[in-house]
């Protein structure tokens with residue numbers, strides 16, 4: 001689906017992403033690591049928002065027949081080109097139009113990703129199709145009842161759901177979910193976790209998430225970044241036990257230390273919503 005080879009990003013003397021070889025298959029992979037580890041920079045490189053200093057990024061679409069063995073070099077692709085090639089990021093606040101309705105936001109995203117984007121405005125049938133598609137996506141993310149609400153009036157949780165809906169409307173192969181629980185109220189966390197698991201059924205998902213209980217619950221695989229470099233990559237339980245990961249990030253974390261809402265667990269210390 002997506003792979004990087006020697007991917008590196010330097011900001012002056014600081015190496016934010018350091019020689020990362022990574023491949024994402026048809027799976028839910030979480031990317032974790034301490035503050036400043038390079039997770040956001042890595043996402044920015046994958047979406048074309050930042051240009052790498054060195055290394056390559058390649059994509060392979062389902063059934064696609066690109067160059068060589070189907071992999072296509074997208075290292076220099078712009079964010080729009082990367083999106084058109086099937087990589088979408090959920091936390092794209094600029095992709096949500098605050099004064100438009102929830103339905104309009106998703107309809108526009110579906111239209112932008114549609115085959116007849118250029119001519120759609122002349123085509124009433126196409127418009128109806130996109131509205132229909134948008135309603136199906138809203139149903140999937142749990143926002144069917146909020147279709148006519150104005151986007152800027154949504155709660156944090158519903159906003160995260162809308163961001164995922166907008167990403168889904170572009171018909172992505174790969175979804176990059178950037179802290180989809182950030183700012184979400186405790187009542188909505190279960191909905192977001194269910195949504196992450198649902199979209200992972202038919203998309204490759206790369207998730208940045210600070211709450212380790214959620215990471216351990218939903219991930220097929222966990223990759224740990226520290227100071228820009230991958231220090232562990234494997235199944236959640238194995239990564240959790242890895243001494244280097246414990247040292248760099250988890251600091252003695254055991255499942256249940258934090259409940260998924262970041263509240264005090266039965267026998268633990270008060271949680272912070274995750275591990276920073």
Ligand SMILES: Nc1ncnc2c1ncn2[C@@H]1O[C@H](COP(=O)(O)OP(=O)(O)OP(=O)(O)O)[C@@H](O)[C@H]1O
Pocket residue numbers: 011014015016033034035036037038039040041042
């Ligand atoms: N535009 C920039 N210019 C200079 N340094 C930057 C820039 N963006 C990020 N950095 C630095 O790169 C390093 C990696 O930052 P990044 O935001 O990718 O980490 P992160 O793992 O996403 O952290 P967090 O969990 O806090 O979001 C940090 O030291 C950060 O200060």
